[in-house]
Amino acid sequence: MINDAHHENYVSICNVSFQRGDRTIFSDLNLQIPTGKISAIMGPSGTGKTTLLRLIGGQLKPEQGSIVVKSQEINKLSREELLKARREMGLMFQSNALFTGLNVFENVAFPLRVHTSFTEQMIADIVSMKLEAVGLRGAIDLMPNELSGGMSRRVALARATVLDPKLMMYDEPFTGQDPISLGILLKLIKELNTNLQMTTIIVSHDVAEVMQIADYVFIVGNGKVLGQGTPAEMAVSEQADVKQFIKGLPDGPVPFQYPAPDYIDELIEGKN
Amino acid sequence: MNKRTVEVMVGLFVLLAFILLLFLALRVSGFTDNSFKNGYTVSAEFDNVGALNEGALVSIAGVKIGEIDSIVLDPTTYRADVVMQIYSKKTLLPIDSSASIYTQGILGAQYIGLTSGFAETNLQNKGEIRTTHSALILENLIGQFLFKMKK
Amino acid sequence: MITRLQQLGQSTIRVITSLGSAAITLFVVCFRKPQNIGSAFRALVAQLFSVGVLSLPIILVSGLFIGMVVGLQGHHTLVKFGATSALGSLVALSVVRELGPVVTGLLFAGRACSALTAEIGLMKATEQLSSMEMMGVDPLGRVIAPRFWAGVISMPLLAIIFDAVAIFGGYLVSVKLLGVDSGSFWSNMQSSVVFSDDVLNGIYKSIVFGIVATWIAVYQGNACIPTAEGIGRATTRTVVYSSLAILGLDFILTAMMMGGW
DSSP states (O other): OTTOSSOSEEEEEEEEEEEETTEEEEEEEEEEEETTSEEEEEOSTTSSHHHHHHHHHTSSOOSEEEEEETTEEGGGOOHHHHHHHHHTEEEEOTTOOOOTTSOHHHHHHHHHHHHOOOOHHHHHHHHHHHHHHTTOGGGTTOOGGGSOHHHHHHHHHHHHHTTOOSEEEEESTTTTOOHHHHHHHHHHHHHHHHHTTOEEEEEOOOHHHHHHHOSEEEEEETTEEEEEEOHHHHHTOOOHHHHHHHHTOSSSSSOSSOSOOOHHHHHHHHHO | OOHHHHHHHHHHHHHHHHHHHHHIIIIITOGGGOOGGGOEEEEEEESOOTTOOTTOEEEETTEEEEEEEEEEEOTTTOOEEEEEEESOTTOOOBTTOEEEEEESTTTSOEEEEEEOOOOSSBOOTTEEEOEEEOOOOHHHHHHHHHHHHHO | OHHHHHHHHHHHHHHHHHHHHHHHHHHHHHHSOOSOHHHHHHHHHHHIIIIIGGGHHHHHHHHHHHHHHHHHHHHHHHGGGTOGGGHHHHHHHHIIIIIHHHHHHHHHIIIIIHHHHHHHHHHHHTTHHHHHHHTTOOHIIIIIHHHHHHHHHHHHHHHHHHHHHHHHHHHIIIIIITOOOHHHHHHHHHHHOOIIIIIHHHHHHHHHHHHHHHHHHHHHHHHSOSSHHHHHHHHHHHHHHHHHHHHHHHHHHHHHHHTTO
16 A cells, blocks of 8 residues: 555655745644645644645755655655656645736646646647536636636636646635535536546635535634544534634634733723 | 838837938938048148147138048147048048138137149148148237237 | 944945945846747737837827927027028037937936836736746746836837937028028038937937836835835936936936047
């Protein structure tokens, strides 16, 4: 099993520490993303979930530790090797990040033009195919500012998957979507993962949606992994921080009150 | 705005700049006058060049035919050796021509005015004009005037 | 007291850090080979349009008015000395040596450079630069470099156009409006303007201004805080810094040129 041609874990994050300025985002983080499955990384806001995706993608380098993607240490690659490695990764940004100067066709075709030397005809065929898969083949000539929020998100999805990457990362894909778009996104993410045999990482804090499609869940907070398991296991976990997050309890390990002096004392002093 | 239109407009922009550059070169700065390949040099020695500058004009009958190339002190004769660049080889100067230093207007820049002589042979390249009249120095004039007045 | 010193030290370190970062950006933009020559050229043409061609209206109008004002003011003073024949030289020399490169530079900084910073800053804030990087495209090469070269190329072209239009404006006011003799206007101009010393030096100045202003614009956009407020502040900084840099460099360059290099 360990010397399998298919590694059991597509992404291996070992003892990673990362700081931004004087804030420690991760300290000694350990995370294994299983191959071929949909893994969700959840946690309170500001715990550095997006930073984690950037570390996996090689945009940021950790201070300590190693990040292994498909048996390559991402943080040690040269520019050319990183370029090749990124060909196999797709990242869908929270803000869609469609190129405002290009229309839908050109946006989706962009990675093809960069990484391949396909003919115009081949590019057109692949782009149509991907847009058909997300249901937007009719919008092929529109500009990004003419698209609705949900449509932009689907175009971003088409663009991120156009090279049939083996690792697909979604940064907060469900934020601010109406129920219909949500349903479409869930369906697309699940189908892509199965049909293209990808490894999927979803970073989100939409517990209900994520639990529907994830095979494995990680809860990250305070720079470490607080809890991990299948959705079923997480739903009944008695661990305090996991329970607070999953059930959405207002108070718990993440406190309700912002640190402040004692209220009764303040009231008494005020009276004097 | 499709790609073709954009490319055309950028091309026009660059073209416009080059045309106007030519305008600046030819109409604004009189660039064409200064092609030294078709000219030749003559020199002349003056007792006093006054405020004559390098690049000042050289003219005959008021027409600009060249400019001052250099003004150097001759270390043996202590006179100013002025080299003039005549623009065109077609401008022929007889060897007995004379050179004088004049002032444009009353307080203007100084220039060299040549007067043509009557000889049959002409000055060649690096030839020398023998007859020269130096610049009128205002202080000397005033001094002479006062001297005359005293008499 | 100590905290003040600490703050001063920190600010100094910050300034030096950003200066170093800006220098590295410039170096990379100038010397990294483009990933694809064809698309790099097409991007350059597109940027020449947005940076150069779209600045033409303001340059043309300003050039015309400045030339007309110089003609008017010059005539007002020269007429007292009976020296209106020198008006042609006055207009041409002031425009070609100073007003052309400097005013074009300032207008360029205000219109084109602020637009560049805003555009790049917006791309940074909407994560377009990040996603480009994730797709294996170098944003410095694909987005920043064409804009930088477009600015460097456009500035001298715009300065030449400004010069010509301003001289024309001066001609309109002097000859057509104030009755100066056309022949002496142009001939005096031609005898006092030297192409290599006056016109060319002005163009060299505009090239330097173009490099510095565009560099500042492009760096500020790339290094801004990726929020709406951050973009706004970066844009303001671009206009202020490049305007000051142009004026300061103008003095230095003029001193160098007058002193005979």
